[in-house]
Amino acid sequence: MSAPVSPQQLLLxxxxxxxxxxxxxxxxxxxxxxxxxxxxxxxxxxxxxFLRRPLKLAATLPAADARRTAARGWVLxxxxxxxxxxxxxxxxxxxxxxxxxxxxxxxxxxxxxxxLRHDQRAAAAELAGSTAFALLPAAFAxxxxxxxxxxxxxxxxxxxxSIPTVLTVRAYLRLNKGEPARASPPLLAAASAAVLxxxxAARGWVxxxxPALAALLLGRTVFLTTPLRPAWPARxxxxxxxxxxxxxxxxxxxxxxxxxxH
Numbered sequence: 001m002s003a004p005v006s007p008q009q010l011l012l013x014x015x016x017x018x019x020x021x022x023x024x025x026x027x028x029x030x031x032x033x034x035x036x037x038x039x040x041x042x043x044x045x046x047x048x049x050f051l052r053r054p055l056k057l058a059a060t061l062p063a064a065d066a067r068r069t070a071a072r073g074w075v076l077x078x079x080x081x082x083x084x085x086x087x088x089x090x091x092x093x094x095x096x097x098x099x100x101x102x103x104x105x106x107x108x109x110x111x112x113x114x115x116l117r118h119d120q121r122a123a124a125a126e127l128a129g130s131t132a133f134a135l136l137p138a139a140f141a142x143x144x145x146x147x148x149x150x151x152x153x154x155x156x157x158x159x160x161x162s163i164p165t166v167l168t169v170r171a172y173l174r175l176n177k178g179e180p181a182r183a184s185p186p187l188l189a190a191a192s193a194a195v196l197x198x199x200x201a202a203r204g205w206v207x208x209x210x211p212a213l214a215a216l217l218l219g220r221t222v223f224l225t226t227p228l229r230p231a232w233p234a235r236x237x238x239x240x241x242x243x244x245x246x247x248x249x250x251x252x253x254x255x256x257x258x259x260x261x262h
Contacts, residue, residue, distance in 0.1 A: 029140025037094040037143040044085030051078040100138035108132035134158040153205035160193035172224040183225035190221040207255035
């Protein structure tokens with residue numbers, strides 16, 4: 001008799017960094033551009049996040065494996081939950097305002113393809129997955145009635161967090177192991193993110209706090225990818241990134257609400 005399969009084995013991703021890269025955009029969207037319809041979108045996206053692993057198991061495990069049958073059950077349940085979340089958006093009369101989600105489809109599809117090929121830790125997969133989630137705040141913004149330019153500027157704030165973070169952590173872990181890695185891609189990405197947000201802030205599309213917080217992340221990248229870098233274990237880097245994520249999101253959300261109050 002085979003041992004029972006726990007839900008944790010079927011649902012939880014093995015990549016710890018995927019939690020922040022997936023749920024930080026949801027938090028930003030819900031807190032900076034709150035709406036009833038946004039709750040439905042958040043539920044659908046969360047269900048989609050947990051759907052990934054059982055879908056992969058159901059598609060790749062041999063038929064005799066007990067996990068495959070259990071995974072299929074979770075696939076149906078989570079697919080229903082995602083559909084219910086989108087159904088709630090439709091009931092709110094906001095389904096057409098989800099059009100920014102179309103931009104998340106190509107990177108999301110690329111990630112799923114690489115994941116099914118067991119290449120989920122490749123740079124292309126991590127960048128595609130983080131990009132797909134980072135674009136989500138634009139949809140939360142349009143659901144809240146924002147015009148397109150500020151809505152995509154909100155997504156740009158999340159991209160300025162996600163893309164440099166993926167490149168920085170990947171480079172740091174390799175450099176720390178003595179493996180070849182270039183510091184220039186994460187440094188260029190972090191610097192470009194700060195410049196982009198400064199331009200958007202000058203146009204009034206994002207709060208002035210956004211480029212300042214992006215500059216903080218640039219400092220993080222300099223610290224971790226140059227000879228200044230400490231010999232920290234991966235767990236400590238994860239704690240650092242989680243703390244930076246909280247500071248970044250809190251600063252952005254407070255700046256948006258302060259701006260709205262005026």
